[in-house]
Amino acid sequence: MVTEQDRILAALRVAIEMETEGRECYLQASQESGNELGRKLLQSLAYEEDLHQKKFEEIYRAISGKEAWPKVEFRPDAGKGLRDLFDRTCHAIGINIKPETTELDAVQTAIGKEGKSYDFYKRQSKNAVYEAEREFYEALAAEEREHELVLLDYYEYFTDPVGWFVKKERSAVDGG
Numbered sequence: 001m002v003t004e005q006d007r008i009l010a011a012l013r014v015a016i017e018m019e020t021e022g023r024e025c026y027l028q029a030s031q032e033s034g035n036e037l038g039r040k041l042l043q044s045l046a047y048e049e050d051l052h053q054k055k056f057e058e059i060y061r062a063i064s065g066k067e068a069w070p071k072v073e074f075r076p077d078a079g080k081g082l083r084d085l086f087d088r089t090c091h092a093i094g095i096n097i098k099p100e101t102t103e104l105d106a107v108q109t110a111i112g113k114e115g116k117s118y119d120f121y122k123r124q125s126k127n128a129v130y131e132a133e134r135e136f137y138e139a140l141a142a143e144e145r146e147h148e149l150v151l152l153d154y155y156e157y158f159t160d161p162v163g164w165f166v167k168k169e170r171s172a173v174d175g176g
Contacts, residue, residue: 004129005063011124012060015140018117019053022046025113029106035097037089041154044082045110045147052140059136069130076143082150095161107155114148117141 023046030042055074062070121141128134157164 005066007127008063008069008129008133009060011127012056012063014120015124016053016056016060018113018120019049019056022110022113022117023049023053025106025110029103029110032106033103034100035093035103037086037093037097037154038103038158040089041082041086041150042106042110044085045151048082048143048147052143055136069128069133069136071132072136074136074139076139082146086150086153090157090161090164095165097158097161104155104158107151107158111148111151111155114144114151117144118148 026042026046026049030039030046033039033042055072059070059072062068118141121137121144125134125137125141128137153164156167
């Protein structure tokens with residue numbers, strides 16, 4: 001018979017593994033990136049995944065010790081810092097970015113991983129027993145979704161910088 005504690009611990013193990021894998025993926029991709037934007041963005045994502053992993057490990061220790069879901073200090077900025085970094089760097093680089101197939105592949109893989117993380121955390125929030133558990137998974141899901149959106153933006157910028165600027169700076173183009 002699977003207990004509630006067993007279910008929670010199993011989900012936490014999956015989350016720790018996903019965050020660890022994500023961090024390693026981002027670090028490797030940042031080292032292989034041929035441009036400043038890619039390096040900065042991927043290193044920032046690796047750092048955020050590392051923070052998530054540490055929070056999950058903290059929760060895992062508490063639950064393993066037969067405690068209820070702990071109140072965890074976790075206040076993500078809803079991707080604001082990542083979005084600001086991305087926008088500043090794009091504007092500094094302009095349209096002079098050259099895509100490399102390996103980096104495009106890495107970004108597509110990362111987009112998929114972020115989507116899977118988002119889906120997993122949303123499912124966990126729906127199955128949550130504790131309010132703190134639900135809130136934590138909801139916050140994580142929102143942050144993973146923002147990671148996915150930033151990566152999608154990066155992919156679009158990387159493959160069509162002129163089109164990306166036209167889309168993002170529409171007010172300068174349409175006179176608005």
